[in-house]
Amino acid sequence: MNIYDVAKEANVSVATVSRVLNNHKNVKESTRKKVMDVIKGKDFVPNSAAKNLSMGESRNIALIVPDIENPFFAKLLHGLSDQAIEFGYNVFMFGTDEDTERELQILESLKSELLRGLVMIPVSEDSENTKVLLNRFREASAPVVLIDRDVRGGDFDGVFSQDDEGAFNAVECLIKAGHRKIAIIRGSDTSRPGYERYRGYKKALAKYNIELRKEYCPYGDFMEENSYQAMKKLMSLENPPTAVFSSNNMTTLGCLRYFKENNLKIGRDISIVGFDDIKELRYTDIDLTVVDRPVYEMGVEAMKLLRKAIETRDKADEDGLFVKRNFIKTRLIKRGSEFCERLGKGESGSLDVD
């Protein structure tokens, strides 16, 4: 059943049916009703492909994340998806498995899709090809909104976190708990969260006059296995750290794995503060202090930014295309894993802290 059938049945033209369907003004109330009655009687549904073709645009957007199974991204998807439904968009979901090649493939395959917009957590900040493709989307009037990670020199809208501040707070918390030998397991330098959190770490050390030691700053690349290896290396230093700032949730799992396998107990042998909460730990012996973020809300926000971008572009096109970049505040949730018996449960007293 299509618009012509409806038209015939209602004794009007297709143009009129179309107007009714799209809530145009200038449709007499009586004819509107006539058409609506037919539509309700039969189960007519307008063909979206035809609509898309005719209008040169769709109500579809895509979300591309590096790791579908990471709860952080799942939560993000949840928020974004809810808001998308609210706004009447459908979302295509893709995972790149942290692989730039795959990311490019996906973007490439989406070029034919008449996407209305794109929300993306890019694998790397430095993929020129990604930038080129994203720019093409933007030019084809499919705005791009980034989340969490950036694209260098891309100048895209985005929802990010105050990563460095979050990291600073995490590390400061460890310092105030009495630690001075604090390691960080870092994410790749090709991602904002990677280098910004490292920056926060360095800032905190600097503020308290703690020397930065290169060997305390291995990469875990935000991956469990690599982080496990990094932790292992840290603990086999001749002078191992007493605390570690785990700069990502997967990283934290890697650390915990090492702790468990080597019978290191948090609070007795080692301290840890993580970035991004891990819900499942709440009910275990691990009372993890973490830098937390409103992840669901970030997803929602990304969708809102995207819609705004879609609408303003539709209107002002060349005019007001200023970039909207939000930096979401983090929050330190103290649960105790920053302390360590060896150091004495020094509240903030043991060091000269303001």
Added chain:
Amino acid sequence: MNIYDVAKEANVSVATVSRVLNNHKNVKESTRKKVMDVIKGKDFVPNSAAKNLSMGESRNIALIVPDIENPFFAKLLHGLSDQAIEFGYNVFMFGTDEDTERELQILESLKSELLRGLVMIPVSEDSENTKVLLNRFREASAPVVLIDRDVRGGDFDGVFSQDDEGAFNAVECLIKAGHRKIAIIRGSDTSRPGYERYRGYKKALAKYNIELRKEYCPYGDFMEENSYQAMKKLMSLENPPTAVFSSNNMTTLGCLRYFKENNLKIGRDISIVGFDDIKELRYTDIDLTVVDRPVYEMGVEAMKLLRKAIETRDKADEDGLFVKRNFIKTRLIKRGSEFCERLGKGESGSLDVD
């Protein structure tokens, strides 16, 4: 840039371009090359909306899950998505938040979408409306594949688990560890996993001549909070169980929360076996014995089933439309949480067990 521009540039007709694009036979190698050169030179991408409209079908499918954030579904999505890309499909993602109304809304909104297929974990087995809508999709030649949960009387293809056997093994494991007072926290009776796992539980008790006690079988509805409440009720019975079979991952979290809050230690005060693994626990003090499933693979399998359904329908239509329902085997991973000091770490010895 469209197919006409390409045609002009290459000095051929649009039909020829179309043929080249779709790898038709009967295209001379030389003209094929001519066209391809033009396509590569300019950056032509065929408009999928036009294609969809013209062919009356798309390469899009939808995945509808009840809870986007549940790692089980995330894993499922991962497998499905990977396989979908492999097969050249894009997947729309939706979450129903375990709400039948929302489920219906989503299905309703998808009717216009020319979907090629639908993969779904329905909220409830008993939603007549859902069944009606799904049947409509199927009739509109968009096959439906269910995962994990069923639709009563729907007769849809699907990938399920051997839930009862899995549950049976879980409970038997507890029995062999010496327990006789074993509770279950159940899922809703309106879902296959809900009642099948309960069935497995009952079977196990029956086999070992253990009386079934109604008060040991509260509902947790596969939700953390409800399961927490259920656990609380269980432990405040005058004769509380010594072990619990937690029939779902969220349920397990609810139990763990109760244990932690009430200082019950697994292995000392209580035993537990779960259904569906919880990765994050691996590195904590909780060595959870669980019924595990190849979740990623189930997602892959669902996509394979879907494609088969799409293809056979395209071909044999009325002919061979027999339903394909796979029942995936579960696997019990013993990690120790089935034991309990109070009972003596009875291997299988303490009861007469074959």
Added chain:
DNA sequence: ATAATAAATGTAAGCGGTTTCAAAATTTCA
């Protein structure tokens, strides 16, 4: 070499909507 056959290409009609432009119907106002 030529008719018969097969292969390659082109023409044009859809697919199901939206939208411009003109015509018809209605309302407003002198």
Added chain:
DNA sequence: TGAAATTTTGAAACCGCTTACATTTATTAT
């Protein structure tokens, strides 16, 4: 009451692709 202004409607072109059918070109067999 009739012309002008306004609202409501319809005819038909268009979006960009596929494909049935017609036509041209190449190949094969006689």
